[in-house]
Structure formats: structure tokens, C-alpha cells
Amino acid sequence: MQILTTAAGLQAYTEQARQAGHRVGLVPTMGALHAGHLQLVQAARADCNEVIASIFVNPTQFNNAEDFRLYPRVPEADAALLAPAGCTALFAPSVAEMYPQPTVLHFDFGALERVMEGAHRPGHFNGVATVVSKLFHMARPHRAYFGQKDWQQVAVVKQLVADLSFDLEIVACPTIREADGLAMSSRNRRLDAPARAAAPLLYQVLQAAAAQVRQGVPPAQVQATAEATLTREPLFTSEYMAVADAQTLQPLTNYAPGRAVVLCLAAHLGGVRLIDNMVVAG
Numbered sequence: 001m002q003i004l005t006t007a008a009g010l011q012a013y014t015e016q017a018r019q020a021g022h023r024v025g026l027v028p029t030m031g032a033l034h035a036g037h038l039q040l041v042q043a044a045r046a047d048c049n050e051v052i053a054s055i056f057v058n059p060t061q062f063n064n065a066e067d068f069r070l071y072p073r074v075p076e077a078d079a080a081l082l083a084p085a086g087c088t089a090l091f092a093p094s095v096a097e098m099y100p101q102p103t104v105l106h107f108d109f110g111a112l113e114r115v116m117e118g119a120h121r122p123g124h125f126n127g128v129a130t131v132v133s134k135l136f137h138m139a140r141p142h143r144a145y146f147g148q149k150d151w152q153q154v155a156v157v158k159q160l161v162a163d164l165s166f167d168l169e170i171v172a173c174p175t176i177r178e179a180d181g182l183a184m185s186s187r188n189r190r191l192d193a194p195a196r197a198a199a200p201l202l203y204q205v206l207q208a209a210a211a212q213v214r215q216g217v218p219p220a221q222v223q224a225t226a227e228a229t230l231t232r233e234p235l236f237t238s239e240y241m242a243v244a245d246a247q248t249l250q251p252l253t254n255y256a257p258g259r260a261v262v263l264c265l266a267a268h269l270g271g272v273r274l275i276d277n278m279v280v281a282g
């Protein structure tokens, strides 16, 4: 596995791959890799001859300095996981390499980002769109792989690709869960033992809410029940629970036949912010 740290190095590497007729897959990550990331690498490996994983804890997408400071960073362990998973190159740039000068361009994804993560983390999707655009320009992949745990991020990145005519395909891969249902996340490493023991409640809340949606329980009631359940567990502070259209991400007041529903929640647990979601087919 090649280790690349400069934009020029990445550009040269992928240019050579394309010249050789290879398909290039990109798996953008912020490191602290888990089985969810490795599944993205494996999916890319199944489609592409070259699989590039990027590891970059992107400062511009954090609206909370403490969250950025505490974000887990384990570069050696990450590199050791990537090669056996089928990664052919790792791009691990510095902040100065990615941001040689402060960016002035601002992305606005309209209604798509006025809800959920966008509403609760001002500037988050501007930072995501900035760094993802840079990575797409540097690597020029045929395909880029993202996890559905970040449902809204996938929607925003697809909009970015459509609006700016990036010549690539976005592949969204299912959320990978621990045996007790907790969605895999780099932030799970920061949970202490009591918080980790309580964490599967997020999945249980989503499962119960999905069952209610299938029964036709009104969205407001589904939301209230989920929030009440989380509030009863003293370690949790619920940030939001959304019952939304799975495509537009707009909150629902009722259900429309044939339209999938996405249930998204964010909660703080022992000082760690976790998100999860579940889709209910229409």
C-alpha cells in the first residue's frame, strides 16, 4: 500500500492509474477506522482496481473545537487495517496540505441542510463539502464510497456531485452495527464503560420508532415517544429525533404512500455525541 501525503502525489498516483485503464475508488474517512470503514474499502475493492482511502480529520467541519481536539487519531493502527482490507493507497495529508490558504467559498445546500445535522452543527456541511470537493479534484475517482450512518451527509454529497457535475458515482453502503445494535462510529472509542453499556438504547429507540411508523402512528407521536424514551435514561441527552422524508430529509406531518421515511437521531452520551438512523420503506 502506497502512503501519499501530498495533493500532487495523489494526483500523480491516480492519473497514472487512469492512464493504465484502472478504475479508481475513493473512501474518504477521518480515521479511527472500524468495520464500517473497512466495509467501504471492501465495496470499493469489488468495483475498482485502485482503492484510495483518505484519512484527514477535517477541521472545517467541526463546529465544536473540543470535539475536533478529542476526535480519535490512531494513524498507525489505521494504516495496518487498510492494506489487508484491499486498499492500494492511503492519502494522509496535513492540514496545511489540504488548506494552504483559508477557504472563502461557502456551500449552501438549502433545505437539505436546514434540518438535523445541518441545523444543529452550523457550518458542518460547508466543511464537509469543501473537503470532499478537494478530495474529488485531487483523486478524480470513478466512484466514492460513503456510509449510510451519515444519511444526511450522503444526501449532501450527492447534491454536491450533481450541482458541480463531478464525473463520479457516489456509492452509499449500509451501516455496520455491533452485536448489540450500536452503529459503528469512530466516536464510540470515547465512550466509557457505563456509556457504552447504555449506548444500544439508540438502536432500540430507532427500532421501536420504525415499528410505529409501519403501524401508521403519526410522525409527531413517533418523535415524542422516542425522545421520552431517551430522556428516561439519565446518561443520555437527546439533541434531536427527526421523522423525515428519506430523500428530501424534510420533517413529515404524515406519511405518503410509496415514500420511504428516515428516522434520524442525535444524542449526547457521557460527553460523546452519537448519531444514528433507520429507513422505513414507503
Ligand code: PAF
Pocket (backbone or CB within 6 Å): 028, 029, 030, 056, 058, 061, 128, 131, 132, 150, 153
Ligand atoms: O464521514 C466522514 O468521516 C467525513 O465527514 C468525511 C466524509 C471523511 C469528510 O471529512
